[in-house]
Amino acid sequence: MAGSLRIAVLAKQVPLHDDLCLDADGRLRREGRPLEMNPYCRRAVAKGVETARATGGACTVYTLGPPAAAEVLREAIAWGADDGVLITDPVLAGSDTLATARALAAALRRDGPYDLVVAGLGSVDADTGQVAPQVAELLDLPLLTGVRDLTVEGRTLHARCERDDGYMIAWTRVPALISVAERSCDPCKVPQDRRAGDDRITVLTSADLGPGPWGAAGSPTRVDEVRTAAARRAGVRLSGPVELQVREAVALLAASGALSRPAAARGPGSAVAAVPPPVPPVAPVPPVAPVLAAPGGSGAAGGPVTVLAETGRERVTRELLSAAAALGAHRTVLLCGQRPDPCTAWSWGADEVVVTRPEAEDLATAAALLLADAGTGTVLAPGTTWGREAAARLAARLGAGLVGDAETLETADGRLVCWKSTAAGLARVSVHSPVQLATVRPGVLPVLPPRAAGAAPITAAHVAARGRVTVSERVAEDDPADLAAARVVVGVGQGVDPERYAELKPLLDVLDAELAATRKVTDRGWLPRSRQIGITGRAVAPALYVLLGASGKNTHMSGVRRAGFVLAVNPDPHAPVFASADAGVVAGWAEAVPALVGELRALTG
Template sequence: MTDQARPLRIAVLIKQVPPYESSPTLDARGRLDRTALPTEMNAWCRRAVTRAVELARATRGHVTAVTMGPPGAVDVLHEAIACGADDAIHVSDPALAGADCLITAQALAAALRTLSSLDVVITGRSSTDGATSALGPMVATLLDLPYAGPVLTLHRTGPHTLHSLLQQDEGESEVEIRLPAVISVAERSCPAAKAAPHIWPLTAPVTTLDLKALPDARRASESPTHVLATRATTTTRHPVLLDGGAEQIDLLLDLITEHLAGPADEAGPPVPNRTRAPAGPAVLAVTADPSSTSARALVGEAARIAAHIGGHTVVAAPSADPVELAAWGADLVLALTGRDPRPLAHALTEWTRHAGPPWAVLGGSTSWDREVLARLGTHLGAGLMSDLTALRIEPAPLQLVGTKPAGSVLADITARGRVRIATLHTGSLPLPTARPSRSLPVRVLDINTDAGVRTTRTHPVDDHDALERAAVVIGVGAGVPADAYRELDDLRRQWGAELAATRKVTDKGALAHGRQLGVTGRSIAPRLYVALGISGSRDHLVGVERARTVVAINHDPDALIFRHCDIGLVADWRDAVRALTARGMSRPPHELFAPR
């Protein structure tokens, strides 16, 4: 057998989760209690199983499914075997109950080390009960392997290489991945692996490992992140519903004008002004695009936290303008010579050894930010609070508290230890009012290239920052066919609007992934958001919580979005758009307020 034809040894990491709309509570030890809830295989793990089985069959390889959880979690392993996996490992120990992402990654990495000659580890992009997107990069860091994801396609191209198309926020990239490697699979990039319970094997080849068998794993009690509380989601909007079709357009426009012409939006918080040299603990902000609106919000948030703890703000970025970053709150700039996540995380780790550990590290919620901060957190043994929609300081005891969706509730979480790490939906943050700019100290941080993941071609498809700059955004859901988007062009031009979408739309490729709003997409804060043909799932609405005015147009009077908007119109979207375009406004929406 030639090396090219060598069968690949593949492990696929899967997770058992409660149904997506469930509402977990906290147990007596402050852990999310899911014991009373039904369970199923995480939806994104199903895609990982599909890709693992496809790759194994194409190479005559072998798939081992791996999960961590209570005894009942063996069910997802039985289903994975029914879907084509060859055998399975079940990591199960009462001391692991309530483990956070880092402790979970350590336990799974320890289990993977028991497998010989492993070529590929495949994970889902995220999990429906936590949306961390950090497990893959953390496992890759612990195993000292390259990581690529989220992948849309996966093909073997050589004895030790795979070719993949990556789904990134600003477009798509083709990469060559050197094996062994860890890979995460994009949402809806392939059919979901499913098998009915009646065909699950009765005697499946499952090996159970506890902590005694995994000396490198740690107990859940050592988890650096901790859930403080959960609470139901609420809305502060008071919907006005118009039920009369396109005949109500004049009234709709009057209401929009009234909302937008009301009291002006409050200016963002001023960036704390510094009159002395940087001192105190550092708050590190890491960004790949330092001139973007996202970076402006991120650096301002870091400066706010630094001022609260008597510290200073450090910004790590490639191609940075120190004067601009100073205006948004930076006190020191780490100028990066490269941006490959794996060597960058190593370089930042070395920087902390010389400069001292930062009090906190902040990043955005792009795939790049998530990988860099997940790898850095693993190196530092720090708690990672991921995909937060809000962040605050609690004074007694001093702690950083983040808020994020968890199923159908909001969870407040904190990180313990010397370093706290958080990825944020930057569109959920206020844009700070700039302080007078000045020169800053700049330190160059040399970043090597990652030989394990080589980009061969990029396909930029969008201006990633456009949505966060936009004052008016029109969102389209599954109720608006992709071939009808051109019917929105005239209205978009009149209103100076950008186009956004729900996950179902971007999953089908109708719009770029960077246009997706919600828990697994982006958060924005336009003055006006118009939702067309959108049912109004909680996932999507998280992305527009900070919009000043939300207008919903849907033909279904029972659509959930009508409970979470400011103005609703029960009408066919086509009729409404045509009427809005024909009627026009004396002053377009984007002229009713000052630009951002």
């Protein structure tokens, strides 16, 4: 290894994960609540310090927030960072992800150049994963996302990066930006007094960053309303012998009709809402025709809708095309990296297809060229690793608003409006820019029946490849579409020993169910991260969700808010999961599962 690296780390302070809540204006409530460094950022700091020491370089940690956010820097310095920079100013309050990225990029330009910028994969308060790729775009840097293992050889970075369905092996040259995965290394966490680092903290205000606009004034997205994440569940907690509890639970399940509800029942009256909806929408969602409409609709989405398609993700592409139809798009353009069959593309809802390079950065460039002519429009992208980078880069390039991980889409006065989950509740976010973007959580939107026969014209967008990231290997360990399309999902928490997962097979078989997990399970590597449900994982909308051996905190249950029926099994009668379930069995999973299998076999034959 040759040459020292000058490293910058981006860190964020959030309220303690179990204590997250929102104010009426959609901002995180901090006053009077315990605060901590975002868990993902703990890995970023640890990796930044480790890499700086290994290369003989230096590590500076940046954070944006109120004066109290200096505690993040004290902790980082105590862990080994050389110094810290606090970006704080009342003017910066209310920054959305783009305004935050602009402020961070301005500070990095002011103090740079840096060889390597390190960020966490996301944040536990929203986990949109937008800031890192937006900073990369603003600083014109290559990006490696979800880095699990990192090796530095001179000016070259070799990384194993987590993807939605597995991992990839890639390399790039510095300067570069990386976001690190949850399991990349042990987190920085220093319990002792940290006040000794105050003399190594520099404070920047908006005046140091440039003319702006900053904060809410420079934010093209706006939180219009927040609602407490109160699940509309029956909350029946059973008691007595396990066999009796299970019998009563299955009777409630049978009465709900969840086992017999057809998949097409999702989303009555809306192409963008599953059943049951998390909350009544503020404005009526456009109705759904029984089949995809022909082009030339109302144009309620404010111009054409462009769908960014990830290669190999047919299910989510069809979800996005269906959503475009429901938004009243007068024209839907499918922008993809692989030439599709024109008749198939038409049947899915594409009025025209533009083919370009499949890499996220190059596809974002092609999208920017397409939108430059129109000047307005809506862009929908999948809430995947690839989709987040493509949409975030495009938003930064255009100065456009981007809503991350939307679960419901609608329009109001030509503006794109999205409902999305946060760790503390539901937020209604609107976009106030000529081009409006959203990434959409895979699996939460229904797929409309195919459109009548036709063929979408196909053209090519010629974009020169940047070629800054070279991928040498891609490994798919799972198919996320299986979980998204499942009518029944069984989730496991850390209370289920992974060596006993085989004992769950009879339950999975009798329900024809897919297996999912909480974050603590995937953090330990017991199941692939693509199987993680919750605010930092996936959202699913099955007819039935069965949760075994998990406490059922809101950060997980937000991912199954759209499930038809929730059955929970936990030996602790005070576990929070029972308030978020329709029926709860107070028992150990090992006792309850065999009884469940017997009752379900008797019910279903």
